[in-house]
Amino acid sequence: MKRAPRSRQRHDLYAKYHDYDSEISDLLGECGAKLLIFYEEQQRWGVNRGRDMGVQMVGPLIIKFGTQEQKDYWLPRILSCEDIWCQGYSEPGAGSDLANLRTRAEIDGGDFVINGQKIWTTMAHDATHIFMLVRTDPDAPKKQQGISFLLAPMDQPGVDVRTITTLSGETEFCEVFFDNARTSRENLVGELNKGWTMAKALLSFERIFIxxxxxxxxxxxxxxxxxxxxxxxxxxxxxxxxxxxxxxxxxxxxxxxxxxxxxxxxxxxxxxxxxxxxxxxxxxxxxxxxxxxxxxxxxxxxxxxxxxxxxxxxxxxxxxxxxxxxxxxxxxxxxxxxxxxxxxxxx
Ligand SMILES: Cc1cc2nc3c(=O)[nH]c(=O)nc-3n(C[C@H](O)[C@H](O)[C@H](O)COP(=O)(O)OP(=O)(O)OC[C@H]3O[C@@H](n4cnc5c(N)ncnc54)[C@H](O)[C@@H]3O)c2cc1C
Missing domain, CATH: 1.20.140.10 (Butyryl-CoA Dehydrogenase, subunit A, domain 3)
Incomplete structure (x- = not known):
């Protein structure tokens, strides 16, 4: 019997256990290489690596999955640092098992209305915007389904940011509470209920950069x-x-x-x-x-x-x-x- 090459077997095994798909690798391939060269050059010239979740995380994602309008609007603002981003993935009860997340977003006219809580959100108190995973279809048969990827402004009455003091006495990350917070439907990246693909893509990105x-x-x-x-x-x-x-x-x-x-x-x-x-x-x-x-x-x-x-x-x-x-x-x-x-x- 002809056997699949070893690398193919590994890929299949990984896919089996981690919902891995080639789209993730494509994302890394396209933007990852350029970003890596950019960081290497920064390091070579002694430039400190900022905690920039705009350039490192949400930017590449918008390049890959965003509409032309989203690219035209968000990317220049990321480069100029006009917008400062934080990452709203983890929740109490949804860390390693991220697909367990419960923060909900419901469509109301031209907006999504967001309710729930994120935690360990690095630098949320400094951020102007959050990219986040939210549950948009609570009745989806598998918990990985029914999740969407949203961009939302932080400066609004429905968003409450509380800093968490670390062991070293710094306020590096936060809890973020959403109480009928709103974001425009235009801020959905990718398809509704298909956010899990993007969640995985970003996690792959993190793995090489960390x-x-x-x-x-x-x-x-x-x-x-x-x-x-x-x-x-x-x-x-x-x-x-x-x-x-x-x-x-x-x-x-x-x-x-x-x-x-x-x-x-x-x-x-x-x-x-x-x-x-x-x-x-x-x-x-x-x-x-x-x-x-x-x-x-x-x-x-x-x-x-x-x-x-x-x-x-x-x-x-x-x-x-x-x-x-x-x-x-x-x-x-x-x-x-x-x-x-x-x-x-x-x-
Ligand atoms: C400094 C810092 C910054 C962070 N910044 C952000 C951020 O900006 N945005 C964001 O969304 N999140 C952020 N996080 C959260 C981070 O992603 C989570 O802490 C991480 O995913 C682990 O989740 P948890 O804390 O809920 O631990 P849990 O998932 O509850 O895990 C608890 C322990 O159990 C172990 N464990 C869990 N499942 C298994 C398993 N299947 N097999 C073996 N061991 C297991 C874990 O390894 C861990 O030791 C940050 C965390 C830290 C520490």
Whole structure:
């Protein structure tokens, strides 16, 4: 019997478990490569990567699925930063199991009327607009059906944003409550009740961008300067652990480069791209743990530690590394994907 090529088998397995379809890969192929080059250039010139969900997330989606009118209206505003976007996917009870979402939107004349709650919405308090998944057909037979993708203005009476303070004391994300909030029917992207395709497309996008080595590389550089200024490199055990972390970062950068090249050649990324997110986030966490150790008795101090010319907030870096294994699809979920779709293990 003629067998399908191994990559095809993997793709089919991934499709089976994750509703994967070629449209997602197309989206990555078209915009992902250009965006990746853009970010690499920014990094090469030392430009900080802003938390821009307009350029990185909703922009490519509008390019792929939006009408000409939506492209003409929204894209220039994204580029000029006139509109600042946040991502309204997660809800209490709908995180890893995103299709469980319950925020509803009902058609009323020329508008959708939105009721419900989003949570963990990064920078919602700074955003002018939200792109969101809403349930538009509660009676659809499967929970992935009956979901639509809407764009909505934040500055209106029906939207209540409450910040959540993180462990590091920052107000980085929010709860967003919708009480008869309105958005024009023209702000539906793609077809009504077909939002799940777009939800998946964006999640794929996130997987490669979160997998960039920059997070771990920057932390490693900071650890090196800090440890040198504290004389910690005199300790052979620390040197050994630092070398291990440095090798992990190098390995990751090589793996990332392989996926990035694949994307730039216009090839489809497989489920194995999940490796990137797991590796870089866990590596980042190990480096920040080493930083705490390098700080010795000051490791629990709140606020920046000044040693010579070097100023490092070790505790804040440690805290910042914690949620990286949760957002963008938790590492447990990424491991499930690898075990089923790449290794072919039973679910
Ligand atoms: C810093 C940060 C920023 C975020 N920004 C945004 C944002 O801007 N917009 C937005 O919409 N969301 C955002 N999120 C939310 C994020 O997407 C969710 O936290 C994530 O999807 C996990 O969902 P949850 O928190 O509901 O956890 P749950 O899904 O309840 O999971 C709880 C735990 O159970 C594990 N688990 C769940 N299901 C399985 C399974 N099948 N197998 C094995 N383990 C499982 C998870 O890995 C996790 O450890 C952000 C989260 C963080 C931490």
């Amino acid at each position: 997998g960039s080595p920059s997070l771990a590389q920057n932390a490693l550089g900071q650890l090196e300067s800090f440890a040198r200024s504290r004389g910690v490199f005199d300790d052979p055990v620390f040197r050994d652990r630092f070398a291990q972390a440095a090798l992990d970062v190098e390995d990751h950068a090589a793996l990332y480069a392989r996926f990035a090249d694949q994307l730039k050649r216009g090839e489809t990324l497989g489920a194995d791209v999940s490796m990137l997110k797991i590796w870089v986030t866990e590596c980042f966490q190990r480096i920040t743990e080493l930083m705490i150790e390098a700080a010795g008795p000051d490791g629990g101090s709140i606020g920046p530690l000044q040693v010579g010319n070097v100023s490092v907030d070790v505790l804040s870096s440690f805290y910042k590394a914690r949620p990286t294994t949760i957002y963008g699809g938790s590492n447990e979920i990424q491991r499930n994907i690898l075990s089923k779709a790449v290794l072919g293990l039973p679910g």
